[in-house]
Amino acid sequence: MELSSIIGPILGGVAVIGTAVLKGLSPGMLWGGSAAMIVGVGAIAAVMTAYPMKDVVFSFKSLGLFLNGPKMDSEGAISSIERLAQMARKDGVLALEKEIDKLEDPLMKKGIEMVSMNTEAQIIENILLSEIDMMYEEEEIAAKFWEDMGAFAPTIGILGAVLGLMVVMLNLDNPPEIGPGIKTAFIATLYGVALANLFALPAGKKIKRMCHHKKVFREMVATGIIGIAQGTAPKVLVERLHGMVHH
Numbered sequence: 001m002e003l004s005s006i007i008g009p010i011l012g013g014v015a016v017i018g019t020a021v022l023k024g025l026s027p028g029m030l031w032g033g034s035a036a037m038i039v040g041v042g043a044i045a046a047v048m049t050a051y052p053m054k055d056v057v058f059s060f061k062s063l064g065l066f067l068n069g070p071k072m073d074s075e076g077a078i079s080s081i082e083r084l085a086q087m088a089r090k091d092g093v094l095a096l097e098k099e100i101d102k103l104e105d106p107l108m109k110k111g112i113e114m115v116s117m118n119t120e121a122q123i124i125e126n127i128l129l130s131e132i133d134m135m136y137e138e139e140e141i142a143a144k145f146w147e148d149m150g151a152f153a154p155t156i157g158i159l160g161a162v163l164g165l166m167v168v169m170l171n172l173d174n175p176p177e178i179g180p181g182i183k184t185a186f187i188a189t190l191y192g193v194a195l196a197n198l199f200a201l202p203a204g205k206k207i208k209r210m211c212h213h214k215k216v217f218r219e220m221v222a223t224g225i226i227g228i229a230q231g232t233a234p235k236v237l238v239e240r241l242h243g244m245v246h247h
Contacts, residue, residue, distance in 0.1 A: 001067065001068055001069075002066070002067060002068060002069045002206075004206075005066050005067050005203075005206065006067070008198075008202060009198055009199055009202075012194070012197075012198035012199075013198070016030070016190075016194060016198075017030065029183075030187065030190070031187075032183065032184055032187035032188070032191075034160075034163075034164075034184055034188075035160050035164075035184050035187040035188035035190075035191050036191060038156065038157075038159060038160035038163065038188055039153060039156050039157050039160055039188055039191040039192050039195060040191075040195070042152075042156035042159065042160070043149050043152050043153045043156050043192075043195060043200075044149075046148075046149070046152040046156065047059075047145055047148050047149045047152060050148060051141075051145060051148075055141050055142075055145065056145070058141065058142060059141065059142040059145035059146065061142075062139075062142035062143075062145075062146075062207055063203070065142070065207055065210050065211075066203050066206055066207050066210070069210060069213075070210050070213050070214045070217070072213065072214065072217045074217060074220065074245045077105065077108065077217070077220070077221055077224070078220075078224070078238060078241045078242065078245070080103070080108065081108075081221070081224035081225070081227075081228070081237065081238075081241065082234050082237070082238050084096060084099060084112060084228055085224070085227065085228045085232070085233075085234040085237050086234045087099070088115070088228050088231075089231070089233075089234060093115050093116055093118055093228070093229070094116060094118070095116075096112050096115055096116040096228075097113075097116040099112065100112055100113050100116065105221065107128065107131070107132070107218055107221050107222065108221050108224075108225065110128075110131075111124060111128055111221070111222065111225030111226075112225060112228075114127070114225075114229075115225060115228055115229045119229070120229075121226050121229035121230045124225060124226055124229050125222070125226050128222040128225065128226070129219075129222060132215060132218045132219060132222060135214075135215075135218070136211060136212075136214070136215045139211045139214065140208060140211050142207050142211075143204045143205070143207040143208035143211060144204065145204070146200050146201070146203045146204035146207060147200070147201055147204030147205070147208075148204075149195075149196075149200040149204075150195075150196040150197070150199075150200035150201035150204060151196070151201075153191075153192045153193075153195040153196040153200060154189075154192040154193050154196050155192070156192055157188050157189045157190070157191055157192015157193060157195075158188075158189060158192065159188075160184065160185070160187075160188025160189070160191070160192065161184075161185040161186070161188050161189045162185075163184070163185075163188070164181050164182065164183070164184035164185030164186075164188060165181065165182075165185050166181075167180070167181035167184065168181035168182055168185070216244065219244065220241050220244040220245060223240065223241060223244060224237060224241050227240065
C-alpha cells in the first residue's frame with residue numbers, strides 16, 4: 001500500500017476545508033452538486049473523447065498501481081536468475097527447458113525459453129529490450145491519461161463557472177437566485193482546480209514513476225537472462241543485478 005497516495009489527497013482536502021473554516025466558511029458551503037457534476041462528468045468526458053475505450057479502462061485500473069505500487073520481487077527474481085545461471089553453467093543451457101513452466105514472470109519465461117533454444121545473446125537482448133520498451137510505452141498511457149485529466153479539469157471548472165453566471169444573468173430580477181448562481185460559479189472553478197492539482201496531475205506523475213520502477217525491474221531481469229546466455233559467472237551476474245536494483 002502506497003500510504004502517500006492516500007495521505008496526500010486527504011491532506012489536500014484538509015488544507016482546502018481547513019482554510020475555508022479559518023476564513024469563517026462552513027464546510028457545507030463548499031459542496032455544490034451541479035458543480036461536482038459538470039467538473040467530474042465533464043473532465044471524464046473530455047479524456048474519454050481523447051483516448052480509445054481500452055485505454056480509458058486500463059487507466060482507471062491503473063489506480064490500483066497508484067494505491068498499491070508495483071508488485072515486484074527483486075530479490076526473488078535475482079535468486080531465480082542465480083539458480084538458473086548455476087544450472088546452465090553446470091548442465092548446459094538445454095537443461096533450462098524443464099524450468100520454463102515453473103517460472104511465473106512472463107518476461108523471464110520468454111527469455112529463458114530463448115536461452116534454452118541456444119539463441120544468440122545479442123538476439124535475446126534485442127527482443128527483450130524491445131518488448132520492455134513497448135510495455136513501458138503502453139503502461140505510460142495511464143499516466144498521460146490522468147495528466148490530461150488534470151489539464152482538462154480547470155477548463156471544465158471554468159465552463160461550470162460560466163453556467164453559474166448564466167443563472168445569475170437569468171435571475172437579475174430575482175435577487176434570491178443570484179447568490180446560488182454565483183456560488184456555483186466559484187465552486188465549479190474550485191472543483192476544477194482541486195481535481196487537477198490535488199489528484200489528477202499528482203496521480204499521473206506517480207503512475208509514471210511506478211511504470212519507471214517496473215521498467216527498471218524488467219531491465220534487471222533481461223540483464224540476468226542475457227548474462228545466462230553469455231555464460232557469465234553466477235556470482236558476478238548477481239552482483240551486477242544487485243547494482244541495478246539499488247541504483
